[in-house]
Amino acid sequence: MIKRIKLRALLIGGFITLLFVVLLIRVFTLQVVKGQDWHERAVFQWTKKVPIPATRGMITDRNGDVLASDVPAYTVIVNPAVIHENGLEDEIVEGLHSILGKDESELKALVTAKDEKGKYHKNREVRNEGWKINETKKAQIADFNKELMDQLEKEKKGMETGLGLLKEQKRYYPKGTLAAHILGYTDRDGMAVAGLEASIDDYLKSTPGEMKYESDRHGDQLPQANMVYKPAVNGKNVKLTIDDTIQYYIEDAMKETYEQYKPISMTVIAADPKTMEILGMANLPTFNPNTYWDPSTDQKDFFNYAVKATYEPGSTFKIVTLAGAVQEKLFNPNAFYQSGQIYVKGTHTPLHDIVRSGWGQITYLEGVKRSSNVAFVKLGSEMLGKDRLLKYINDFGFGQKTEIELPGEISKTINLPGPVEVATASYGHGVSVTPIQQLAAISAVANGGKLLKPHIIKEITDPDNGKVIKSTNTEVVRQVISPEAAKETSSYLEQVVADRAIGTGKHAYIEGYRVAGKTGTAVKYGPDKLPDYSKSVVSFIGFAPVNDPKIALIVIVDQPNDPDVGGGVVAAPIFKKIVSQALPYMGVPKSNTKKTSDGKTTVERPAAPTLTKLTVKDAKQKLLNAGVDFESIGNGASVIRQFPAGGTPMSPGQRIYLLTEETDKMTVPDLKGESLRDALDILTLLKCSVTVQGEGYVSEQLVTDKNGKRSVQLTLKPVKDEEVSQDASSSSTEDGSISEDTSADDLAAGKAGKEAGDN
Numbered sequence: 001m002i003k004r005i006k007l008r009a010l011l012i013g014g015f016i017t018l019l020f021v022v023l024l025i026r027v028f029t030l031q032v033v034k035g036q037d038w039h040e041r042a043v044f045q046w047t048k049k050v051p052i053p054a055t056r057g058m059i060t061d062r063n064g065d066v067l068a069s070d071v072p073a074y075t076v077i078v079n080p081a082v083i084h085e086n087g088l089e090d091e092i093v094e095g096l097h098s099i100l101g102k103d104e105s106e107l108k109a110l111v112t113a114k115d116e117k118g119k120y121h122k123n124r125e126v127r128n129e130g131w132k133i134n135e136t137k138k139a140q141i142a143d144f145n146k147e148l149m150d151q152l153e154k155e156k157k158g159m160e161t162g163l164g165l166l167k168e169q170k171r172y173y174p175k176g177t178l179a180a181h182i183l184g185y186t187d188r189d190g191m192a193v194a195g196l197e198a199s200i201d202d203y204l205k206s207t208p209g210e211m212k213y214e215s216d217r218h219g220d221q222l223p224q225a226n227m228v229y230k231p232a233v234n235g236k237n238v239k240l241t242i243d244d245t246i247q248y249y250i251e252d253a254m255k256e257t258y259e260q261y262k263p264i265s266m267t268v269i270a271a272d273p274k275t276m277e278i279l280g281m282a283n284l285p286t287f288n289p290n291t292y293w294d295p296s297t298d299q300k301d302f303f304n305y306a307v308k309a310t311y312e313p314g315s316t317f318k319i320v321t322l323a324g325a326v327q328e329k330l331f332n333p334n335a336f337y338q339s340g341q342i343y344v345k346g347t348h349t350p351l352h353d354i355v356r357s358g359w360g361q362i363t364y365l366e367g368v369k370r371s372s373n374v375a376f377v378k379l380g381s382e383m384l385g386k387d388r389l390l391k392y393i394n395d396f397g398f399g400q401k402t403e404i405e406l407p408g409e410i411s412k413t414i415n416l417p418g419p420v421e422v423a424t425a426s427y428g429h430g431v432s433v434t435p436i437q438q439l440a441a442i443s444a445v446a447n448g449g450k451l452l453k454p455h456i457i458k459e460i461t462d463p464d465n466g467k468v469i470k471s472t473n474t475e476v477v478r479q480v481i482s483p484e485a486a487k488e489t490s491s492y493l494e495q496v497v498a499d500r501a502i503g504t505g506k507h508a509y510i511e512g513y514r515v516a517g518k519t520g521t522a523v524k525y526g527p528d529k530l531p532d533y534s535k536s537v538v539s540f541i542g543f544a545p546v547n548d549p550k551i552a553l554i555v556i557v558d559q560p561n562d563p564d565v566g567g568g569v570v571a572a573p574i575f576k577k578i579v580s581q582a583l584p585y586m587g588v589p590k591s592n593t594k595k596t597s598d599g600k601t602t603v604e605r606p607a608a609p610t611l612t613k614l615t616v617k618d619a620k621q622k623l624l625n626a627g628v629d630f631e632s633i634g635n636g637a638s639v640i641r642q643f644p645a646g647g648t649p650m651s652p653g654q655r656i657y658l659l660t661e662e663t664d665k666m667t668v669p670d671l672k673g674e675s676l677r678d679a680l681d682i683l684t685l686l687k688c689s690v691t692v693q694g695e696g697y698v699s700e701q702l703v704t705d706k707n708g709k710r711s712v713q714l715t716l717k718p719v720k721d722e723e724v725s726q727d728a729s730s731s732s733t734e735d736g737s738i739s740e741d742t743s744a745d746d747l748a749a750g751k752a753g754k755e756a757g758d759n
Contacts, residue, residue: 054206055463056171057235059183059196061244062277062458066174068183068197068289073170074138076100076130081120082162083111086152092163095144099137102129111162125166128293132170132188141165171197173289179247181304182240182281182406182456185289193292194302196456199407200238203460203470207233236469239458241277246270246551246582250280253577258284261560261570267305267435268574270582273443273543273552275474276452278404279582281306307402307409310432311556314522315371315504315567316541317428317438321380322368322492323445324392327485330383333365333492342374344381344423351377351423354521368492371504371519373427380426381419389426390416395480396441397451398433404454410434428520439554442541445493446516446549449486451477490516494546507572508542510580512590517542517575519567524559534563540571544579550588551579589629608656610646611639616660629655633669633685636660643685659685668712671698679714688712 059068076096083089093107113121125131133141141163148161171186184195192201209232250268258266270279287301288294303309325331340358341350353359353372367375380389393399399414412432416422424430436454444451453475460470481489493516497505504519520539526532538560543552555571584590609628611619616632619639623630628650634640641659644650655678663686671679679698683690689709694716702713 052209052211052230052232053169054208054232055169055234056186056190056206057204057463058237059204060237060239061179061242061247062240063243064239065244067179067240067244068171068173070169071134071172073132073134073168074141075132075166075168076126076141077164077166078111078124078126079122079160079162079164080111080113080124081122082160084120086157086160086162088148088152088161091148091151092161095148096126096130099140099144100126100129100133102126128188132168134172138165171289175244176290177286177288178244178251179242179280179282180286180289181283181302181306182242183289184407185292188293194407195304196238196240196406199405200457200460203236203238206235209233234463237461237463239461241272241279241456241458241472242281243279245585246578247280247282249578249581249585251282251286253574254282254284257557257570257574261557261562261565263560264558265300265303265305265309266558267309267556268554268578269306269435269439270551270553270578271439271443271454273446273549276440276443276454277458277472278454278456279551281456304406304408305556305558306435307404307406308434310410310412310434311537311558312429312431312522312524313433313438313539314428314520314537315373316442316518316520316539316554317431317433318368318371318376318426319442319445319489319493319518319541320392320396320398321376321384321389321426323396323481323485323489324384324388325379326489326492327392327481328384328388331364331379331492333368334363336361336363337367337375337378339367339370339372339374342377342423344377344419346419365492365495366502369496369499369503371496376427377423381423384426386416386419386422389422390414392480393425393431395451395478396444397437397477398431398441402434402436402440402454404436405457409436411437429522435554435556438541439552442518442543442554443552444480445486445489446543446552447486448483449479449481451480453477490546493518493542497542504566504568505540505542505572507568508540508575508579510544510576510583513544513579513583513588514546514591515542515544515579516546517572519572521566535559536563536566538565538567538570540567540575542575542579544583545588545591547591548588550586551582553579589623606650607647608642608644608650611642611656611658612646614639616658619658623656630658631655632658632660633682634659634661634666641685643681655681657681657685663687668701668703668710671701671714674698676714676716683712686710690714692716 055070058066058070060066078092083092089108089111092111093104096102096107097104107126110124110126113124115121142165145161145163148163149159152158152161170188171190173180173183173185180195182195184193184197186192186197192198192204197204209230211230250270254266254268266284267282269281271277272279283303283305285298285301287297291297292302322331338358339353339360339362340356341352343350351373353370353374358374359366359370359372362370362372364375364379384392393414399411401409401411403409411434414425414431416425421430440451440454455472455475457472459468459472461468494514496503496519497508497515497517500506500509505515505517508515508517518541520541522537523531523533524535524537537556537558539554539556541554543549553575555574557570560570609622611622614622615638616636620630620632637660639658639660640662643657650656666686668686668688669682671682674682675697676692680690689711691711691713693714696716696718698714699717700715704711704713
């Protein structure tokens, strides 16, 4: 008995000992062996992560108008389990179909969706129609949800409808199709796909942040708990060079022609020729980046022809031949040649003018105005020759990318293997160029001979501190032709437009503005590599005003439905409509020149309006309405004096200066960089005597005051690559400088007298 009791005690003791050992091992395993793992699990349960959203960089035009930004968006969520419990399947399917336009069968599948175990799902997103909807649709969903809740309340079924909204953000393009090919788009997941959105994604993209802290079971932060904060990094803001108003003018003008002629495509680019900042760029067909997924949108609608397509330019390319011949002093506008046809050495088939019989013996200037192929074959092939022509083609930037910031730019090398290719290239056939290359070339003629790199990005800034992290400056690639040759070439291109009788560009003529330009028509080739005269690419390229270019523009229309129309009929009117709107918008006043029917220029010299005693605001408005350039001097509210005085005949393009303070209260402004004419006009108003030395533009000034009478000494120097001012010649000495100490009134009177004689 005792033995049995001892054995039982021994067994129980052993079992307890074993259990205790197992427990110790388990505790050791949990606390030591797997301690770190359990600690991490506990920390994970205690730790709350709060995401901090980041915003993708904004894209604006040059004036700060928003073109692309992140905005709040909402995704529609359905809870099949709740919907089934409350018997709302039919109501929700019908309501969401009405609001979102989603197919009813697809909605039915969503609200009745079950998992593998046959249980209804808890949350399903309504894609794609209900994914990242806008505020308007969100409000409609909210109203519909309230109707369902009222229905449930009446039926005493509770307040949950199974319909909800998840707040997110999405990329939004507030101006719709405007500048779509420039901007590109991001997909619904926020990934950059095309355009600038893709090419500068490294600047625009953002990185979300987060905040981590330890919490109690209610989710509240524990006292003295550690917090880890990772800040969100917002994307950088990008300001473009384009002006959304000019962009609108471009797209509006294109639509009219697109509807009338139904071409395959159209491209228009506008730039400031002095900087090559792109002011606008558009293609048709186009797309809306907000609804890029729309099934009606064709793949070709996304194509940016401005930089991704090459075409045969035709006669717009003659600008290169003309500029080269002028630079080499080979172009004599008054020399005669036989128009109609010409044979290239070693060939038996002649090259023709558009009028095959020609216009007889005509001058080269008339040949330019009529866009005579024969004239340009003689200039390019016979006078310049292969090597020099190819040099100017390359120097003007053809055969190489412009390196504009847009993605996908292409370029084709131009080779002239034989005399036929040299001859046809002289008038723009047998060569392939891009629209952006053409615009850079015409801008070089407009700006004094400099080929500039085009830019569409003005600056990139950090939205958190406003600092500019990258800005774009004017980049000179090379000096292609001299300023003098550029000015002469411009004068011939102006006559292409100004001659209303024979100029091929006459439909681009704008009353009050001096326009230079060139038409182009290139016949397309069929599958047999023979010309198909029913299909052509027509274009116009030009700039204005000729005397001080503010805008250069190219218009290309690919295959209008009328085979008999050319660049002068189709493309030139588009140029006219855009530029005639853009120049007044840009504050460019109209000149007082008029063209007669035979192409000659007449100059009207209207009297300066009387503006004294008017408020500065009223005076400026009066001058704007009259198209007269002006500048106010001083900070007064009314006009005290003006120059030229009211009633004085004004020269073309002359500026009126308005003095708004008494001269004894004003300091002489900094005149450095001003022409002699402008400096004298200002000093006339200030009643200062003037001493002038040198020629050109004001480089230095010295103001002295003797016995209450101020005197200003101006030193003039020519500006490199700019036309030297000729204002000083009216009173110059034999060595070309002005040394007499005279009043600004006397000098201005002498200058005005010379201008009257010249005109």
